[in-house]
Amino acid sequence: MSGSETGGMERHTYDVVVVGAGGAGLRAAIAAHEAGSRTAIVCKSLLGKAHTVMAEGGIAAAMGNRWPEDNWEVHFRDTMRGGKMLNNWRMAQLHAQEAPERVQELEDWGALFDRTDDGLISQRDFGGHRYARLAHVGDRTGLEMIRTLQQRAVALGIDVFMECTVTDLMLDTSDGSRISGAFGYWRETGRFVVFEAPSVILATGGIGKSFKVTSNSWEYTGDGHALALRAGASLINMEFVQFHPTGMVWPPSVKGLLVTESVRGDGGILRNSEGKRFMFDYIPEFFRAETADTEEEADRWYDDKANNRRPPELLPRDEVARAINSEIKAGRGSPHGGIFLDIASRRTPEFIRKRLPSMYHQFKELADVDITAEPMEIGPTCHYVMGGVEVDADTELSGVEGLYAVGECSGGMHGSNRLGGNSLSDLLVFGRRAGESAASYAAGLGARPQVADADVTAAATSALAPFEGSASGTENPYTIQQDLQQTMNDLVGIIRTGPELEASLAEIDRLKERARHLLVEGHRQYNPGWHLALDLRSMLLVSECIAKAALERQESRGGHTRDDFPGPDPEWGSRNLVLRLDAGGEGVELAHQPLPAMPDDLKTYFEGS
Template sequence: MSGEAPGGIERRQYDVVVIGAGGSGLRAAIAAHEAGANVAVVCKSLLGKAHTVMAEGGAAAAMGNLYPEDNWQVHFRDTMRGGKMLNNWRMAQLHAQEAPERVMELEDWGALFDRTADGLISQRDFGGHRYARLAHIGDRTGLEMIRTLQQRLVALGIDVFMECTVTDLLLSRSEAGDNAIAGAFAYWRESGRFIVFDAPSVVLATGGFGKAWKVTSNSWEYTGDGHALALRAGATLINMEFVQFHPTGMVWPPSVKGLLVTESVRGDGGILKNSEGKRFMFDHIPEYFRKETAESIEEADRWYDDKKNNRRPPELLPRDEVARAINAEIKAGRGSPHGGVFLDIASRRTPEFIRKRLPSMYHQFKELADVDITAEPMEIGPTCHYAMGGIEVDPETELSVVPGLYAVGECSGGMHGSNRLGGNSLSDLIVFGRRAGDAAASYAAGLASRPQISDDDVAAAQASALAPFEVEGAENPYTIQQDLQQAMNDLVGIIREGAELERALEEVDRLKERAARMSVEGNRQYNPGWHLAIDLRNMLLVGECVAKAALAREESRGGHTRNDHPGPNPEWGSKNLVLRLNAEGTGVDMTEQAIPAMPDELKKFFEE
């Protein structure tokens, strides 16, 4: 159903609107459609350009195809340990239990996974996983997942609105204050015209916020839209201090600095060396991983030939540990010529093996850096990659504290705790995408009447979106974004200190003041400056959340490392930080919240 809102604004009506067309958004849309809902998918970019395609290594699922002893209990334990026990235990449990079925479902829908000699879905090793459990398609697993889900989405006839950006969530307001989702306000990026989606259920699947940092694997879309939309609608965020810096991003040439280098390189035998040619990861093994990590080159090399009886190479420690080790080598003056370290698979595998197992990496380095990874090492370094923090949701349904508002994928919080294991992202998308879609459709179907959108709220959303055209100021959105990225990179990076975090918050406040004087020229058609001005509102809010939570958490845990508080603190191991928009709507308030207690039957998995 379509029509016009006041002022000639296009209007569409659905039961469920999914914002974002990555793996979680597509899976949620499919689930909601199959549950009988009328569904639309709204995406900021083009269909097929989701960050899911960057998850190259595989989808983690305890299928036991290579190691029959692998099971959901071991996967659950690995996930909780990787997140340093800050994970929502129920989310981690559901993920581990349901991932194999969701992967098999993808195969039923046409995904072409690599196979074992017995014809089963092949699985590869990844950091932090006890067994090889990543179902993969070379190093293009995310691309195959998107292809499969898109094909099903199109076959089902689900409406898709591409290059359409949501700027505000619209609420049905009541005197009692129990505001519920009523729809979303958006604009077409090409024409600048506005569109209102009437829907009692909205699923946020907008991904992360890495474009607030200077060096990142994320592309232009990742500006924290879902996080900020949820905050302004009344939802809460958790774990925002935990930002994953992937250990291996390209460092040369400058045009591709930060571009992801898949963990599959290390999973297939790649090793890390410093400028002295030393394989340095043996010097950085944390005490709590020593029992299962090889402590000599000989022991590590044997592991690749006899994985059941030898301990894992230290290159396959969880990502936060590897990133910190690389950072330490660079700071000690043992980095590569362009400020990274060396990742070497050429001396470990044949050219044929590398081109077959890592075709995208071979092509990426050959075309972008003129490096043949079958003959020479890669220069890599940590890059801002993934947000563990996000919208607080119910683990069963992915419902936020706002009725009708759901969140899945990277924009949701709780599943990964303080650090995500590689490969858990892809299975996270399909496990909780399905659950969110089912729940959103059920909620919409159970309403006695549809919530109504106020004309005043539509007018306010329109005025907010057009505000940069009305300001007579000298502030350029591109300059503000560059200053924000530099501040977040320098002050809220991989290693943090209290004084620097305080400076970061002061800088964000100054940037907010400058953003209020931000102006754009031209008209609404094809105006990237206007688009960025809208995105900056989200990036500044999210940047404040990250810095504020990082300053409060006076310990080092997972993706959050404090130089002035170098170790984990047991007191902080039992609570999360929750952020919400303040009463004035100009910043965020923060409270502490106890982590839900884990049942005794699950605690036994950690007794060793």
């Protein structure tokens, strides 16, 4: 690495720059470094504070430690069916095949997993998975993953630039268009920094802060999605937003905070205000053959999966979230607008405190609820976006030379709905692949692509625009974000209609116009209003992508539910919606694209299902 400051601008030179320090970014950086590349990690927040820590339940991998019958083929089938067959089949295949090795690798690097009685890595049940296959550390698995990967990255000496936000990708257009680096700023001082690198890996996470009720942290403003669009890449599956069935609903200060699926995986059940275990009323035909329809059969499943059907509480997340939403709308909700999640009547206090320590402390400290003695009030919360940058399944390369994407900001792997636990194994499998691919590309270059001074000047001017204070500067970034969140919550939420989606697009256009008149006061140092003004560019662009794709897809599938098109449509089940920046660079245009064709040998796994 070399660092310098020329013309008042700090510059650094690397082979591979990874934007984001969650599980995907760390695993990609480790792989790139081990492949011989000079590698840097640039993260918006502090190292170790990544949103990956919120993935508490476990890492999905068909290791067969509890059920020897489990294998990659079953995991592949579960993943494809959970995504309603809209997944990129090759990504789902690679993910299922390679996840066990990636989990074992984590253990080799020092991760401390819970154990079975015979000393193997313990695996727990999760919704949509036929067998117990989530390797876990209590209900703090994401935290242990980040700790392990962070320790590995630091031990290898990988450079980390913390509290540094990337606002633009640099392109060398002298011979085609290829990545030459990234432009950003230090959040503390406001000073600009340029990273010169032929390979950039986007690992920036999701889009949840565009919604009013979300489990996502403040960093999740769709940065990677928007950076890729503006660089010339395409997005797919953006209409599919996962509303996790269980987020806290009380007190208001923590509304949306995640309640891990581990509670249901370990035996928790859902009840309405009448005390009814209502999920038996919402079993879709697609899963009826393998879902229990009596309480007795559902409860036997935990002991004998080979001969019993799974509880309806362990249906895929989209099905459970819709059922909860229906009960609340029907007036059978809890006092604070949710429903009840009950594990206290199902498991001993000792079991709960051992298996779910984070949930026990979270509810005790934040809501004064003892989950070993009383039910939790929960409701759906915006949690994950299945859509993201369109990438090659094997290399994670986008449509822009030198630009890779991995984790939640990439698309294709999860189709229309992600199964719980698949996110963490996704990060590991494709993080490694992206890092190795980016390093290989950088090593094979002759002349390195160059960062043009004019592009750096333009990026700096754009970043400083909210400070200009012209006569047109009248808008507050916090007000625009609040209005955007309300719009997305009300019109592009868990249940959608055509007229509401059209209204949302009109409102997003108005918000984009208002954003042209932003005024930020003060200086560049310690200025959160300025940070938000820059984040709004990403949030508005990505919100438009979600709403436009949701309006176009006239069916209900996975994380996309249209009240005016209530069922899945086979024609829509064979196509993706692809979004690109329009010629003017201000909005997005949409196109239809056929799904990649699955080979015949893999199709046999779905015969008769």
